[in-house]
Amino acid sequence: MKNIACLGGLALLAGCATGPAPNFINGSYYLAGDNSCKRYNMVSNGVIECLNSKGQSTGYRQAMSAEQMQMYAAQRAYQSQQINALTQQVQQTGDTFRQAGQSIQQTQPYTPPAVTNPSQPSTTVKCIQAGIYVNCRQ
Template sequence: MKYIVTLVCVLLLTGCATTAAPNFFNGHYYMAGDSSCVRVRSLSYRRVMCMDKKGVETGYRDAMTYEELQMYQMHVQNQQIQMQQLNQQLQQTGEAWQRVGQQIQQVPQYTAPQVTPITPPGGYQTRCIQNGIYVNCRSNY
């Protein structure tokens, strides 16, 4: 169960690894860190030029406002809350499956009832009649 939770978290976090996030540079926060803005250089007081991993300029970005930074932080907090809720749901599901497994183990093993064989009244008998060299036998089963 812990393996599944860890796997889900790792998958979600690696999906975010190449997305932009606020980065502090020259006294301001800029959305950078994605594939088109691996590095930045200052253009003006509140503007940077983005470059990809090869150093090719991909465009400029302005510094984030206080409100934009707050919105980003709220978004991250909401994602964390959603991850916690997902984690709780996964734990609850795992516990439910454990209970089901324990209940299955507690079911008694089925044993077939003992059956007594059906015998005719008086039991099994074979009667033979001899007449000279001839013998005639009859069984009642």
């Protein structure tokens, strides 16, 4: 169950929506590229106006500082480590299932017990005892 939750988390990380990423524009980095900043106009040195895919203004963004760039890089590295750990866990789960499948294939096949035809006469006698009474049938 834990692995299914992890796979769900991986699916969310790899979703269709794209987030902003640093873009080098006129000598500075700006977070752009997401749905609300598909295009941009330079407003002044250090400020861009973001436009959506329809060309409508969605706001202004300032250039990223060195600290913001470091934080962005650290977050990306952490996400990469998480994805790698999740990938390893999924691979280990796959290996476990593969090994289980191989061990099932290597076990002896099930042989059902022999069945006698009830129309053939039986030579055995079955007796049931209840207290001092005994009832036997052939």
